[in-house]
Amino acid sequence: MSIVYDETQKTFTLHTKNTTYQMQVDKYGFLLHLYYGKHAEGCMDYLLTYYDRGFSGNPYDAGNDKTYSMDSLPQEFPSLGTGDYRTPACIIKNTDRTYCSDFRYESHSIRDGKYALEGLPAVYADDSEAQTLEVVLEDRVTGVQAVLLYSVLPEYDIITRSVRIVNASSGHISVKKLAPACLDMVGGQYDFITFYGRHAMERNMQRMPIGHGVQKIGSLRGSSSHQYNPAVIMAEHEATEDAGGCYAMAFVYSGGFQSEAGQDQYYQTRLLMGFSEEQFAYPLSAGEEFQSPEVIMSYSSEGLARLSQNLHRCMRTHLCRGKYKEVVRPILLNSWEASYFDFTGKSLLKLASEAAKLGIEMFVLDDGWFGKRDSELRGLGDWKVNEEKLGCTLGELIGKINDMGLKFGIWIEPEMVNEDSDLYREHPDWAFVIPGRRPNRSRHQLVLDFSRKEVVDHIYNQICSVLDQGNVEYIKWDMNRSIADVYSATADSQGRVLHDYVLGLYDFLERLVNRYPNILIEGCSGGGGRFDAGMLYYTPQIWCSDNTDPIDRLEIQYGTSFIYPASCVGSHVSASPNHQTERVTPMKTRGTVALAGTFGYELNLNELSEEEKAEIRRQIAEYKKFAALVQRGLYYRLTNPQTDNQGAWEFVSEDQKEALVQVVGIKKHANMTVDYIKVKGLKENTMYRETTTGKLYNSTALREAGVPKPVLHGEYQAYQWHFVQED
Template sequence: MIQYDAERRTLTLHTRSTSYQMKIDATGVLLHTYYGEKLRKGDLSRLICPEDRGFSPNPDEVGLDRTWSLDTQPQEYSSSGVGDFRQPALEADLADGSHIVDLRYVGHTVADGKYALEGLPAFYDEGVAAQTLTVELRDKCSGLTVELLYGVLEEYDMITRAVRVRNDGAAPVQLTRVASACLDFFTGDWDFITLGGAYAREREPVRTTLTQGVHTVGSVRGSSSHQQNPFLVLCDRDATEDTGCCWAMALVYSGNFQATVEHTQFHETRMTMGIHPFHFCWRLEPGESFTAPEAAMVFSRQGLGHMSRMFHRAIRLNLCRGPWKDARRPILINNWEATLFDFDADKIYSIAQAASKVGVEMMVMDDGWFGQRNDDFGGLGDWNVNQEKLPGGLAPLAERIKGLGMKFGIWVEPEMVNENSDLYRAHPDWAFQAPGRPVTRGRYQLVLDLTRAEVRQYILDNLRTMLKSADISYVKWDMNRSLTDVWSAGLPAERQGEVYHRFVLGVYEILEALHQEFPQLLIEGCSGGGGRFDCGMLYYTPQIWCSDNTDAMDRLRIQYGTSYCYPCCTMGAHVSAVPNGLTHRSTPFHTRGVVAAAGTFGYELDLNELSPEELEEVAHQIAAFRNYWDVVMRGDYYRLTDPFRHECFCAWMHVSPDRTRAVVSVVQTQRHANPVRPLLRMKGLDPDKDYLVEGKVYGGDELMYAGLALPFLDECQAVQYQIKEV
């Protein structure tokens, strides 16, 4: 998978269908020469055309040769201050006050297996062939050494990258930018796609034609955010779901990030991704090192759909961990939208009792079970059970629910604290707040300083006590505000630039401890819905609440955009009551079920308030999902329409890996007078097989190339087809 040609000084990484090449040039600069369709052989540095470019300076070692400049060379990992005026991957303030870093090749090693990152999430190689390439670069003047790590996951056509920076010099160094990946291209006639949005409108695909300049997305909120997502695609301008070249990059990180695409004066392109340099400054003493998070890359020449399916398989099988990564999750019911804070043990039990009769398998008790938590204003941080609501604690309620044949789950928000709490009154310095300044609140709460070991220990001790006090199978881990007043009483002034990143490392440390101590526990990530939906969290929480917006029609767009990178088995999706609390829209119960079944599937309402007909529909939905869950969770996902562009209906399908079964879902989004007969062409089937659809037999080629005529539906109505090979 990894080849070194000593004569040509090229390093080439091969996956099943792609190749990635770099070259050590005569000056020791590591050049990037190719990433794309798999090649048999060749030195692609021949594509670099030396040219005397005005205002592109030349390093000393090339003498009077004005055709060689770092400003025009495609680099594997760019730095600053040495003549490359494009976006740098690495910046540092050195002890002498300069910021010049000149990285040159020192050596490389190849090892079987995939590297791991201490304290950081990363893809792993269980069950798949993998190799690791480590390339060492060094700035000889400062002693700053950079290790470029490459993981090759052959089966998924995925190459991962990470960076370790080590101070081998005699004086401290301040790192001010450490990107995880830098990718240079010779051309730039492309589009780029990002996932934008807002709270309750997460991960909306934004496609932009690449023009000269630096195009940047990112987050400085302390989390990956509702507004942007650490995922980026560069693609042919005519790329579709099924055709065209696509280069995609996802950051395995849950904090501040920045992704950039720069189109240069020479129509070349540079793509970088990593920790956002906003308020980032990491001090390295001599001998110390810093590890940047992992970035995962996929290339597809078969369009955006194939690109997504590569990410889906790798994330599901080699990023998510534990017994739940590839298993059906319990069909659950959550009480939040049914009760808000107004509940007690009997109310929770009554919801569970009704749910158990129609096949729901887990009861999740949401916010309000602890401390003096009767509203948003108080209680966060006090993880002792509210005895007025739950006499005797969690165990009696858990046992009552267990007696119904159901599992029991619970909601927590461990990273936050209310000022009206015993914790804050005892330890006000445990929250982020700068000395002498008033605090900034979000949802009436402050953020605990997870950079401090005693704060992390307090959280972990409380979570352990809670989990050991009752039979708890599931935890919904929420985070309901962005980070402000970011200053830690536990760090000196010169290290305050480390706080954002250390906070994320603290979250990971707690989650990893829970993963090790409670391996059977299913944790669902959440941040006001989808505000921290990223590959980093999926390493610890194999599913994430996709959005607080449970309106079925809005979820069509949210789940569509999320699928660009993330598999359906990671998307927390529930059927909720109508009118919807955010949109005030009413949609048919069947439609809500069809949309929620494209994710982990559950309910967010009080079944006691449903009619007999609706309860019958719930039972039918649960039975159907149990029948085809493996196709949805483990199969290949195909976006058949774009809900942001297709005005009449939204359709998607899941196909089993052996192509013997499929589930096709259609929702009518608009209805017009005298409508045109809707026609749906399917994807992913075997053209040589015959399939049973609604009692009729069709060839796979018919269904994909000619299509299936859909029934006329009213707005917001849905139809779902279960397809089987005959």
């Protein structure tokens, strides 16, 4: 059993292969957190301490016992109104307009399998792979319930958490704050690892000590955002890639979020993950329920690499779905940087023909194929093929590309509308605009109100009418602005609109996945602006960043790797000088960096030299050789490209018989010193042959001393070693 309830001790113990999570119902009915860490047995309530602490109040139930205070006890679901003055996981405005929720234990159940969340993405598992604990807490004055859900995937060292608020009162309430995951640690010194950024420079890793007060990251943009990613790590100060304790929380949600971490007055640490508080006030009438998204949690006592591998395995095999979740993805060419809006059917076919000659497997038609869409200024919302521009029907174009031996893919941006569009002229109230105010434009577009079913249905039907015109095998789903001017003409409360918007997005995607199960969908939001676990449930790969510069990508993909598997990272070889940075880099280097993802091209093949085309053929052959290892292998970060002379990473097969080490030089000086790359994850004291040179290496020496990186002429050179265990 992975979940054990001890009736005598009133403890719930959740075991995974290597970890244990324990909580306890105390004598007053509060659900207290006891332990989360390396696998352990027995009751750990000895960790709780009770002292008379000034200005820390006592529940009335405690009578004259001044040592009992919710202001200092570790809790599973802390709420406002119990005398706990730390940042709460839940704030509810009650029917009588008071702000108080005193949740006490009522009941629980344990069952095999993984819970599912209606209308929301979630980790999935069958009855043999997971167990679920449901704990019902109730405010005995209002009758409002908080139903806590925990699922355990033992083989993955994963625990998921969600909460359902049930309005069992007789009147209207409002959920003002909700964090489905809380972790209270009574001791220890921790760092808060977060992933910040901006458009075209996403998920930069930041590590800062957790001190007194509250450190908070989040997104107010209606999406998970380029600026902060909805996944965090809490690590012991001394934790490294290979040693030390660390905890992860990844929000399976694509809207606004916040994560908070801080020490209290007694040096206890609280970590929260949940909804953004701003513009969130979800109304519930009597009898209604509100289901939160879930948070994926994991713990590693063996450092950050193992923690990342736990998350990678879970997301790749139990969050991503469909035909492509474990299949090597087709090598694609995207038309955007080759021609932007300036193309015709003939120019597209010429580009596709060159792609086919080079061994590329899929051609993707990006923005500009519909309506009057010749620039950013017009056309969004009018999803009708511009046959005049293509010189044929979409079906005919697809047929010609298929005849070349290429699959066909297409770009869409369903959530957006231009004011210069037939859709906006007919339905201006379908866009987010606050009455009496002029809207904030971004990329000359407004956001459609996906909280309204009729809006979602209309766009869904338009998109399906396009997809039904030919053999479409790939969709790039884009979202090119943040959400502002939030107002829905039909909502009973504006505080529910942003969450209902995300539910509308998920409804659209779920219908699309079910109707077209063989289409590969790649998520995108100006690159990595909605790179989150929620989207992976529908789109098993996400465009990592609009910035395709390989040197910037070293940092972007480094930060991404802490949480997300390489199999979901959209990564392409683009032109040099790069269109975003104007940096000049070797074609080999661009290919090496792109190989650490789903792999593809984004450039005008007709402008390449014969030498560059030969390099593409070599890269494609190399990708096919290593794709399975990259997609399913254990990922190791060998250097930090934010600070080191090079970016280096490694993929190791689960059986440890094969490893691919890749390195890109960043800093270059005269009379350059030699750097040694230490190889990880191989079997102890075992001989491995490097397949290019044929040289034999001892794995222990590779780990302890490393392999010297060659000193070559030129900037940004790429290096690679492929090690195979010697029989």
